Amino acid sequence: MRKVVVLFVALISFAAFTSPDAKEILDKVDRNMSSKNRIFESSMIIHGRRATRTINSISYSVGNKKSFTEYLSPAREQGTKMLKLEDKLWIYSPSTDRIIQISGHMLRQSVMGSDLSYEDMLDDRKLTEVYTSTLAGKEKLGDRDVFVLDLVAKVDDVAYFAQKIWVDAERFVPLKQELFAKSGQLLKRTEFSDVKQVQGRWFPMTIVYKDMLKEGSGTEFRITSIKFDQEIPEYLFSKASLKK
């Protein structure tokens, strides 16, 4: 009997020692997903109800405060640029040579008919800064062991009040994410795949976004190249660079 008790206590202690707590998991996720700065090229494949479109772009970002994106193709989008500084977003249209600031309810609109909103693009904060987390369990997702975390917003200015996130137990990258409104309604589902090691960190190179309130098969976001901690000229993050 004593042996059983000792074994049980040992197992509990081992489990407690090997399973990190929710905060620790989220910290590790942030370390993989956030960086001082990054430059990436991507293809956004938008599956509409009538047709599928692919939009290619290059993005430069510094922390979660500054980012600059230039659309490269197709011709209709070529030259369109987006600048994000703090919580402000500007779009430059070469056809009208105008810089338009996007604000208010427009931030909730879809970007180029995709399942992503401008608000999604703006909010790039670390998860630990925005959410408190609890570990809901451990399960298998495909062939990967994952931690399931429940996140609840601890700040007011957040697009999604709650999240459920499946984190790869070995690589600490999210593999699936469900985003909820305060009412509990599921608003978006995101699936991460093609996880690769880039400059010492694990990073998902393909992300599929699905706006649950709209029909269609979602938007695929493929990162074709990504570089972390690069030299990015400061002038890029100014309104003047939009018209260049």
Added chain:
Amino acid sequence: MIRFIFKGVIRDKSRSLIPVIIVSAGVFLTVFLSSYFAGVFGDMIDLSARFTTGHVKVVTRAYAENEDQMPLDLALLEVGSLKTQLNAAYPDMEWVERIHFGGLLDVPDENGETRAQGPAIGTAIDLLSPGSTEIARMSIQESIAKGSIPSKPGEALISEGFAQKFAVSVGDEITIFGSTMNGSMMFKTFIISGTLNFGNAFLDRGAVFIDLRDAQLALDMEDASSEILGYFNDGVYNDAKALQVTESFNSSYNVPEDEFSPQMMRLVDQNELGQYLSLAEHMSSIFILVFVMAMSIVLWNTGLLGGLRRYSEYGIRLALGEEKKHIFYTTLLEAAIIGVIGSVFGTVLGLAGAYYLQTYGLNLSGMMDNVGMMMPAVLRSKITPELFYIGFFPGVIATVFGNALAGYAIYKRKTSRLFKELEV
């Protein structure tokens, strides 16, 4: 006999004045309110037909399911050939294309950057083709507050409220930012040619009107439109004809497996207008029913009072040998004459009131800032042929019926007790 009774009614005011006033008031209310509701409901339906529903509307099935969101990606394609086919199949109707889109109206400062912006609801109609009927149909010319209707591509009309809010006026530039039919970003700069004031919050809120061709180019909608609206050439909605056209079109064009196949809807199938139309049609019947019932009860009561007052008169007439049946008959005849006089007065007054409201209307534009439905800002009644008899017959019937109920007491009188009663 009639002349004799008529003289009695005219000379003995105590016998006729109150019933005539009651009947006149009831008939007046029936005529006036029937014309008012016919006018208001008629105007609401007409306004909806002209601005949103048409007499019939063709859209894709997918668009119809999400119409509130103005989903351009679900719009009709190859509208040119579809319109040609519609014109050939239904020559007694006019078919027009329209595009509805949402977006952001952005006002630039001197550096081309955002000075002000707000959500806009865009409507693209044929503004520039010579002979376009859309300007008249949507009362654009009458609604111009400043400036003029666009005369060339690249011009737009915006609501006067928008212009005041953003401090822009005729000749200034605005940029409309939104999504094209394919989901691409749409930026298009227009010059304001004029401002509009429909006097209806539903129409004026964030309204931007541009030419159809401009919209097709800006929104990547070459040979596409949100909808095709059909209007009967006489301008009057005919539900039986609309049903016939709709059934014949849908049997030929609507493919259940294809959510993008065109489908046609009648005016009454959209925006709960069927309920309004039905309500407008039944409102007169409801008034008449309520009127006949209420008036009958009131006149029954008046008849009873009159019967009591004329108790001795009936007693003497019975004592002189007049038959109960004849007294009852003359009472009814008297009631009919009173009913006719009251109904004529009531109908004339009701028509006069209706004519006044039809001509001058009741302007409620100041109270409609937050109205979320398509309602005319000036409420007007409508004089229809049925108003000339709609209150008249119920007025006469109610009077006769009320007096018949009261006069029935004549049959309860006992000849054996008459002299005893008359001594009192």
